[in-house]
Amino acid sequence: MNTHKFTLNQLLLLILGFLLLIxxxxxxxxxxxxxxxxxxxxxxxxxxxxxxxTILIGSVLIRTKYNKSLSRLFDSVIIKIRRMKNKPIxxxxxxxxxxxxxxxxxxxxxxxxxxxxxxxxxxxxxAKLFAAGKLWVNPPVVSGDFFNLRLIVLTSEKWFGSFFPxxxxxxxxxxxxxxxYAINPILTAILLIVTVWAGSRLFSKSVGLISGAxxxxxxxxxxxxASYFSHILTAIFFTIAVxxxxxxxxxxxxxxxxxxxxxxxxxxxxxxSALILVIFTCFYWILxxxxxxxxxxxxxxxxxxxxxxxxxxxxxxGYNFCLTGNPFVTPHQIALPNETIGLGVHTIKNTLINxxxxxxxxxxxxxxxxxxxxxYLFSRENRSKAICLLTVFYIIGYGLYxxxxxxxxxxxxxxLFPLMLATSGRGLMILPNYLFPKSKNTKVIIVKxxxxxWITTLLISILGVLPSRFSIFHQRGVLYNIENLVTxxxxxxxxxxxxxxxxxxxYPYMAGFQLNNVxxxxxxxxxxxxxxxxxxxxxxxxxxxxxxxxxxxxxxxxYSPCYELPSWNEDKEIL
Numbered sequence: 001m002n003t004h005k006f007t008l009n010q011l012l013l014l015i016l017g018f019l020l021l022i023x024x025x026x027x028x029x030x031x032x033x034x035x036x037x038x039x040x041x042x043x044x045x046x047x048x049x050x051x052x053x054t055i056l057i058g059s060v061l062i063r064t065k066y067n068k069s070l071s072r073l074f075d076s077v078i079i080k081i082r083r084m085k086n087k088p089i090x091x092x093x094x095x096x097x098x099x100x101x102x103x104x105x106x107x108x109x110x111x112x113x114x115x116x117x118x119x120x121x122x123x124x125x126x127a128k129l130f131a132a133g134k135l136w137v138n139p140p141v142v143s144g145d146f147f148n149l150r151l152i153v154l155t156s157e158k159w160f161g162s163f164f165p166x167x168x169x170x171x172x173x174x175x176x177x178x179x180x181y182a183i184n185p186i187l188t189a190i191l192l193i194v195t196v197w198a199g200s201r202l203f204s205k206s207v208g209l210i211s212g213a214x215x216x217x218x219x220x221x222x223x224x225x226a227s228y229f230s231h232i233l234t235a236i237f238f239t240i241a242v243x244x245x246x247x248x249x250x251x252x253x254x255x256x257x258x259x260x261x262x263x264x265x266x267x268x269x270x271x272x273s274a275l276i277l278v279i280f281t282c283f284y285w286i287l288x289x290x291x292x293x294x295x296x297x298x299x300x301x302x303x304x305x306x307x308x309x310x311x312x313x314x315x316x317x318g319y320n321f322c323l324t325g326n327p328f329v330t331p332h333q334i335a336l337p338n339e340t341i342g343l344g345v346h347t348i349k350n351t352l353i354n355x356x357x358x359x360x361x362x363x364x365x366x367x368x369x370x371x372x373x374x375x376y377l378f379s380r381e382n383r384s385k386a387i388c389l390l391t392v393f394y395i396i397g398y399g400l401y402x403x404x405x406x407x408x409x410x411x412x413x414x415x416l417f418p419l420m421l422a423t424s425g426r427g428l429m430i431l432p433n434y435l436f437p438k439s440k441n442t443k444v445i446i447v448k449x450x451x452x453x454w455i456t457t458l459l460i461s462i463l464g465v466l467p468s469r470f471s472i473f474h475q476r477g478v479l480y481n482i483e484n485l486v487t488x489x490x491x492x493x494x495x496x497x498x499x500x501x502x503x504x505x506x507y508p509y510m511a512g513f514q515l516n517n518v519x520x521x522x523x524x525x526x527x528x529x530x531x532x533x534x535x536x537x538x539x540x541x542x543x544x545x546x547x548x549x550x551x552x553x554x555x556x557x558x559y560s561p562c563y564e565l566p567s568w569n570e571d572k573e574i575l
Contacts, residue, residue: 088205092196095212096189102216103185103225110470111226113181114514118150119163120228121510124180125152126161126168128518131175135322136160137518142540146527147520149513151335158323159518162335165319166268167230180228187232188225191418192216194236198243199422202383210425210450211418217457218421219465220358223473224414231414234269237262238277238415242390245281246383248301256301260308266415267312271330273415276397280390281305341400351399358410384426387419428453482511486549489556492523495537495544497559498551499529508551534559 107113115121129135136158140147144154151162161168170187174180192215199208215221224231241262248255259281267274285298317327324331332339398412432446486496498509512526527537529548538546548559 088196088200088209091209092193092212095196095216096192099192099216099221099225100185100189102222103188104182106222106226107181107185110473111181114511115228116473118510121149121514122151122161122163123168123171123228123230124175124514125149125518126163126165127171127175127180129160130165130168130172132518134518135319140520142537143533145530145533146537147513147516149510153323153331153335160323160331162331163230164268164271164316164330164332166265167233169268170233171228184225184227184229184232187236188221191221191225191232191236191239194239195418195421198239198418199425201243201247202387202422203426207422207425207429210428211421213454214425214457215418215421217454217461218417219461219469220410220414220417222466223469224411229411230269231411234266234273235415235417237265237269238273239418241266241277241281242387242419245284246386253304256304257308260305260310261312263305264309264312267309267316270415271316272397272401276393278309280393283393284386284389339401343400347399351395354398354410354413355395358413384423387423390419391416482549482551483515485554486524486547486556490524490547491545493544494524494547495541496524496526496547496549496556497529497534497537498526498549499531511551512549 115124129137137160139154139156139159144159148154148159153160153162171180171183174183192212195215196208196212199211201208221232241259244255244259244262248259263274263277263281266277282302285301288298320330321327324334394413394416401412428450429446432449486494490496496512498512509526509528515524516522516526525541525544530537546559547556549556
């Protein structure tokens with residue numbers, strides 16, 4: 001095979017590849033705002049993996065005398081991929097099964113099937129309430145400081161969760177069956193199917209399958225799918241609503257109702273996301289109607305959307321009224337009264353932090369993760385412009401949220417995740433057209449380019465991001481499986497007081513809180529140790545055996561009401 005000179009586009013491709021190698025250092029230098037969890041994830045691994053990948057891209061896409069054997073390899077890969085393309089249902093099923101297994105393994109091996117921050121524990125607490133047929137329970141017989149957890153609302157009359165009911169309702173069957181940890185992995189498999197469907201409906205079957213193939217590698221979705229967060233469920237209905245919004249005609253009747261129903265489910269899960277979605281829907285269709293002179297039909301269309309969402313609004317207001325006594329005051333507002341909407345001094349800083357985190361979490365490679373997505377945003381297609389508009393709405397909307405200074409994290413953008421994967425897949429397909437406009441084998445180049453990109457992402461995720469994430473979550477310390485440890489060391493009925501001086505870092509009581517039932521009448525009850533006040537708690541449980549558990553030291557000893565500060569004996573029952 002003869003060599004030939006590099007074209008300008010081909011040289012730009014190689015330069016881009018090498019810039020990506022040093023992009024991490026530039027990114028760190030320009031954005032010192034980056035949170036600690038996102039620092040140090042990929043440094044030398046970037047170079048070790050991206051350098052050969054860049055050389056590989058250059059040797060495959062550019063005709064040189066060195067790529068003869070590689071071309072044969074990729075020709076066989078292309079043939080197999082084309083055959084797989086004709087079986088989208090089978091491939092989607094395999095991908096959904098793979099992502100379910102990935103999420104369930106992370107949930108069991110990394111999270112130990114437990115909630116790892118307060119938000120998740122809140123959802124689980126609400127699900128237990130619903131499983132017991134209740135919206136709230138009476139407060140504990142002693143001070144709530146012994147049993148309550150951050151974000152759980154405790155008043156003189158009621159004890160209930162502060163989050164919105166949609167996701168907890170879906171967790172409820174899992175609580176009843178004892179497999180609540182499996183609900184989000186199942187939902188993640190469904191989300192992958194919805195993502196493939198969205199890519200296929202918005203662009204093409206190829207884009208849909210590409211989106212699913214990259215989704216199984218994304219640290220963003222894998223760790224959300226292994227958690228108890230509501231983002232997975234919200235993303236399912238959010239994505240379906242957006243696809244119908246962009247594919248719907250004004251003559252349709254069932255799709256506007258479907259859009260309303262999906263918006264309603266988003267409302268029950270994440271009301272602010274629903275607000276952004278409704279604003280986008282109205283803005284998009286009013287602009288479209290104005291352009292096409294269809295003002296009368298647009299109002300009919302929007303009225304059907306409203307009819308679809310009304311039952312959920314009624315349920316939402318009724319839920320608020322039952323818990324707070326005011327339909328327009330949510331439990332969330334009681335738990336976090338400082339959460340407001342508006343401009344704050346930290347708005348721009350927080351947005352930069354969240355976008356930085358998103359660039360890592362999306363596919364694991366800073367800058368490269370968002371490259372195909374950004375390329376596609378320059379496309380002239382109407383759907384591209386609409387998704388770009390929705391992205392801007394989301395970034396601005398959550399930039400105005402929590403204006404008091406808290407960085408809410410990139411997970412608040414998660415509802416955009418399937419659409420970003422779809423647009424990234426489309427961007428990957430059109431990028432070679434920009435780089436090689438005169439090539440006669442553009443389709444072959446596209447397949448090679450996407451395959452190499454997928455392999456590179458796979459290596460980055462496996463060798464770089466995922467091990468770092470495992471380490472981060474283990475360090476948070478709530479992953480001790482204290483249930484098995486305690487049951488082997490205590491005599492029932494038991495009251496276990498959890499003590500640890502490092503409350504903020506390892507959340508020790510949260511590990512025990514998840515094991516209590518909502519009525520606090522189990523054979524083993526976990527409470528927070530409050531030195532100087534524990535006698536008050538012990539007096540309320542006179543028939544129980546008392547133990548003190550130090551999660552940090554992994555030590556449990558009998559606890560006597562005769563003294564408040566037992567002396568530790570390192571030789572006794574070390575866990």
